[in-house]
Amino acid sequence: MTRTQLADRSGLGRTTVAEALRPDGRLPSAKTVAALAGALGIPARELLALRRAAAGGMGPAVAKGPVLGRPVEDWEAHALEVHPAGSIANGQQAGALDDRVLPGYVHRAHDRVLAAAVQEAVEGHSRMVVLVGSSSTGKTRACWEAVGPLAGTGWRLWHPFDPTRAEAALEDLGRVTPRTVVWLNEAQHYLDSHRTGERIAAALHHLLTDPARGPVLILATLWPEYAQQYTALPAFGSSDTYSRVRELLAGRTVAVPDLFDAAALERAAALARGGDHLLADALTRAGTSGRITQDLAGAPQLLHRYEHGTAAARALLEAAMDARRLGIGLHLPQPFLTDAAADYLTDVDYDQLTDDWAEAAYAELARLVHGKQAPLRRVHPRPERRRPQAPSVSSPSTAVSVFRLADYLEQHGRTLRRPLCPPASFWHAGHAHLTRVDDLKALAAAAHRRHRLQWAHHLTCRAAEAGDPDALVYLSRLRERSGQYTAAEEVALQAARAGDTRALAQLARARDKAGSTQRAEALARQAARAGDGRALLRLAQAREGRGNRQGAEDLYQQAAEAGSTDALIQLMRLRREAGNLKGAEEASWQAVKAGSEHALVHLVRIWHEDGREDNAEALARRAAAAGKLRALTALALMREKAGEWQAGEALARHLLDLGSPTALAELARLRKEAGDHAAAEQFARQAATAGHTRALVALMLEREKAGDKQGAEALARHALAPSGHRSSPGLPLRRPGSANLRGAAAAGWPLSASPQTYALLALARLREQTGDDDGAEGLLQQAADAGDIEALVSLSRLREKAADHVQAEALARQAAAAGNPRGLLHLARKRERDGELAAAAVLFQQAVDAGSRTTLADLARLRDKAGDQAGADTLVLDAVRDGDVRPLRELISTREKAADHAAAETLAIRAADMGSVHGLLDLASLRAAAADHAGAHNLLRHAADTGSAHALFELAQERARNADHHGAEALARQAADTGSLGSVSNSNTFRAYARRQWPHGLDPDGTPTPPWT
DSSP states (O other), rough: OHHHHHHHHOOOOOHHHHHOTTTOOOOOOOHHHHHHHHHOOOHHHHHHHHHHHHHHGGSOOOOOOOOOHHHGGGOOOOGOOOOOOOOOOOSOOOHHHHHHHOOOOOHHHHHHHHHHHHHHHTTTTEEEEEEEETTSHHHHHHHHHHHGGTTTTTTEEEEOSSSSSSHHHHHHGOOSSSSEEESSSSHHHHSSSSSTTTHHHHHHHHHHHHHOOOOEEEEEEOOOHHHHHHHHOOTTTSSTTTHHHHOOOOOOEEEOSOOOOHHHOOOHHHHHHHHHHHHHHHHHHHHTTTHHHHHHHHHHHHHHHHHHHHHHHHHHHHHHHHHHTTTTOOEEEEEHHHHHHHSOOOHHHHTOOOOHHHHHHHHHHHHHHHHTTTTTTEEEEOOOOOOOOOOOOOOOOOOEEEEOOOOHHHHHHHTTTTTTTHHHHHHHHHHHHHHHHHHHHHHHHHHHHHHHHHHHHHHHHHHHHOOHHHHHHHHHHHHHTTOOHHHHHHHHHHHHTTOHHHHHHHHHHHHTTOHHHHHHHHHHHHHHHTTTTTHHHHHHHHHTTTTTTHHHHHHHHHHHHHHHHHHHHHHHEEEEETTOOHHHHHHHHHHHHHHHHHHHHHHHHHHHHHHHHHHHHHHHHHHHTTTOOHHHHHHHHHHHHTOOOHHHHOOOOOOHHHTTOOHHHHHHHHHHHHHHHHHHHHHHHHHTTTTTTTHHHHHHHHHHHHTHHHHHHHHHHHHHOSSSOOSOOOOOOOOOOHHHHHHHHHHTTTOOSSHHHHHHHHHHHHHHTTTHHHHHHHHHHHHHHHTOOOHHHHHHHHHHTTOOOHHHHHHHHHHHHOOOOOOHHHHHHHHHHHHHHHHHHHHHHHHTTTOOOOHHHHHHHHHHHHOOHHHHHHHHHHHTTTTHHHHHHHHHHHHHTOOOOOHHHHHHHHHHHHTTHHHHHHHHHHHHHHTTTHHHHHHHHHHTTTHHHHHHHHHHHHHHTTOOHHHHHHHHHHHHTTTTTSSTHHHHHHHHHHHHHOOOOOOSSBBBOOOOO
């Protein structure tokens, strides 16, 4: 190729090409190098790496100390866990990762979201994108392609991995520097840890929101089942395990479809025609199904190896599948898998095992599929590397070989084996060979969810032996309930040494309740010495609850001496109730010295009621000067209520000087109630000037109702411009946030962007209610000019009311562009009511585009109403794929009520095939309510076939009502086998049934467990 041809192909000037190729020329730019690489068919990253090496010391100085990650151009795709997809160019099987080529890349919808995030990061904004999709759908490759433009631009990429993903992230997230890509492939390994997931989510949130640390780009991938688990709201009364993870993921997930659509297949075919042999090969096998990425990743061959392998190999794979779906870690010990496999074999297969069966089975499963993946491969976990510590005598290594299941088979197993409880050999092997505390705890929890109570107990005991605090607390409680108090205390002390004092505190309360008061106090003191100052406090509260006030006071005193400020406050209350004001004052003073503002307010109140006004004021003023304003605020109101108006006003003005208008606003309310309207207005205006508009708004509404419209407007304008000047247009548009506004909204008033514009909106609403639409519109326009989004929504509604549809839509779109699509929703629903379905569909779509996920249900309903059932189904199923089932449930309900039973059932079944049985369950409930019991039964049966515990238990109850108790028990046992007891809507009823039917639990094979200890 001549230089002229190279210039034409690369799009560069001939001079630029000639200069770049000169051996003594200046170093070409990264952009020039990337263009030349593309023209020559050479990986750009390799040439960029050579350019960096040539640059030597010419780059910018690097900050002292270790910097996380490496330059983006120094990374290789497979090192970041992009699935290898084929062989090297000459047809030989690939060896080193660097030799493996990647097929051409086919851009799809999620790539646009990634590209936008990368561009925004380049422009200086921190961003996070989480690709959610099934295994082998191209998530990691999409992230790799997205960071390509960052190569050679100074951006670094950090993949937290060593010694474990979660530990590396938790330890080093605080060291991430600007212009870093944080690579969180398979993010469940970071966010699902029992100990660190919430902490990592909080650290990532801080990294994203701290301007001083940006820009950073966080790219993550996640399987759908994990995304649904993390984003689902907790059931009523249960703990919120993933609150910070849910907050982190909100608005940052992007769905990656399983299949290539027609457009993507055409682009893939074009690449294949252009010489991409890997894509051409994949299209011959998967062009019809659209599962291109899965084929490239070897999924069909992996599945074939599972389904057609030897019985021993299949048993090992099923044991590994069960281990992963029940929560055991990625790296599965070989002795565990080998012993677990026994009961997965039939009697015939087991009898035919040879002495070397395990060795042969592992060898069979280690063979690669097209040189890319193995069904079950041996892995070598990195040794833990930590900072140097004091020398210690190390014991000989007892490491065992560990194996990792292929991702695709893991996910396949989660679906295929979901309804099944692992056999006895699995539980025995886990108890005998698992040593990681997290694995033991996960398996114990899985046993408990399946009502395998004996195994849950023994696995928890193994975790306790390994020193897990939660397990030790459980074991201590168990010992205490069986009357083994000495053993219970020993275990509780062990838990306390491990950092968990709950067992000591629980034992203390139990011994106290049983009458062993001295022992109870000793245990509570031990808990206090171990760091739980509340143990004595809770014991004191228990005694007080039983009427033993003196005993409670003694314990409060002990808790206070152990450093509990709350105990001092309780002591103060108890003494005051008993009339011991001096003792109450002493306790309050101690709490004040310990930093309690609550106690400070009480002490000021005591001194005020005792007539020691000077002492009370001096103390409150000192506290206010230190930033603690509650006591001085309380004192101002005490004096106002006592008729000491001047003294109260003086304190309120002093607080205003300190930046707190609350006391002055409260004085305005009290003066208004006393009939002193002039003083009330004076105080309210002054409070509003300082940003507290509540009192002013109350006066404003009072004037409006009294007919003084000019006076009301004057007060509203005063709230709008607290500095004495009108607020200028162009203020930043903000969301409402104060508690005052939320309370007003609950009372039916509009939400506003700030306390200032809120006064205008409240007055506008009142004017509209009295029929003065013109007056309301004028006020709303003032609020909109001051940057209030809600005012735009209300103006849109009034313009629609006046039949000015064009302006109504323009205002609604303006509000939507600022983040509030409610105006579009209002107009869309009105158009739908008026029969203007096409116009309504356009507005609903605009609301969806503006970020309103709730509008999908409206848009689907509208398409359904217009006869476009296929379009409605597509919208709803896309929402299901993204984890949102509300549109599905609403559309099914709409169709069923419209007697379109077949369409409702078809949609429910399609959603169930995607893993969501909500539609089937809702439809079954509707059919049952309509007395169509046969139809309800069939739908529940279909849901049960997918492994739905809810459906199985509903069918069990149906059998029980028909006196088929044997059939009911069999179905209830199947429900228990799924391990999804918490997903049953009437889970308490199920648990009560299980305890009554199987008081000692179930054995792995489903037979009731005999009594055990």
